[in-house]
Amino acid sequence: MFKKSLALLLVLFVMSSCWKDKSPEDLIRLKDKFKSQVSTFESKKEVANKNVTKGLTSLGALKAALEDAKNEDREFAKVYGDWEKVNKRVNNLNKEYEDLKTKAANLFTAMETQTNSLSDQKSRTTLLKAINKAKTKYNGTLANTADAIGKLRLLHNDAVEVVKALEVAAALNSFDSINGQMKSIEDRVDGIMQELNVAVVESKKLYEKKITELGE
Numbered sequence: 001m002f003k004k005s006l007a008l009l010l011v012l013f014v015m016s017s018c019w020k021d022k023s024p025e026d027l028i029r030l031k032d033k034f035k036s037q038v039s040t041f042e043s044k045k046e047v048a049n050k051n052v053t054k055g056l057t058s059l060g061a062l063k064a065a066l067e068d069a070k071n072e073d074r075e076f077a078k079v080y081g082d083w084e085k086v087n088k089r090v091n092n093l094n095k096e097y098e099d100l101k102t103k104a105a106n107l108f109t110a111m112e113t114q115t116n117s118l119s120d121q122k123s124r125t126t127l128l129k130a131i132n133k134a135k136t137k138y139n140g141t142l143a144n145t146a147d148a149i150g151k152l153r154l155l156h157n158d159a160v161e162v163v164k165a166l167e168v169a170a171a172l173n174s175f176d177s178i179n180g181q182m183k184s185i186e187d188r189v190d191g192i193m194q195e196l197n198v199a200v201v202e203s204k205k206l207y208e209k210k211i212t213e214l215g216e
Contacts (some may be wrong), residue, residue, distance in 0.1 A: 065171035065174040066080070066167055066170060066171060066175070067172065068174050069171065072162070072173070073170070076166075078172050080163075080166070080170075083159070085161050087159075087160075087163075090152065090156050093149075093150075093152070094153070097145065101142065103141075104138060108134075109139075111127075111129060111131050112128070115127040115128055115131065116128075
């Protein structure tokens with residue numbers, strides 16, 4: 001709260017410093033420019049929010065269609081369920097790899113920094129030599145692991161493409177249900193329109209009656 005107040009005071013101070021030597025006309029122009037900038041920012045923010053909402057809505061629709069497909073198609077449910085499991089394992093393995101790589105890099109940096117801070121030359125030399133030996137061994141292991149992870153990621157990317165196509169194909173089946181529901185709506189329109197026409201006629205009659213009564 002204090003930081004926000006301090007920031008606000010700083011902004012006001014800067015604005016007052018900038019404006020104190022301005023004429024009333026300049027101040028009006030600056031004020032209008034500021035309002036315009038705020039309006040532009042709000043407009044861009046609104047567009048961004050709409051795009052995010054639209055994207056989330058689209059994803060939600062696809063997700064709902066996939067859930068329907070899993071409920072209706074056992075084969076799809078099995079294949080897609082297996083994919084979800086292996087996809088989770090791939091993501092977890094990637095995260096574990098990146099976390100471990102970061103941990104190793106930070107550890108080497110910390111050890112080297114502390115070793116270099118030692119005043120004893122002999123100890124520094126011995127420890128740095130040991131660190132370099134460990135780093136050489138680690139780099140060899142890292143290279144092999146990175147190669148394996150690279151192959152995994154390539155295969156995973158291919159799998160993602162295939163599964164995306166499968167998702168769309170499965171979602172297309174939901175249009176059988178949607179088309180059926182649309183047809184049901186179409187079939188009910190005539191009956192509802194007849195009821196609506198009756199309601200309109202009766203409403204007009206009652207309205208005319210009420211108007212007549214008011215005129216008496």
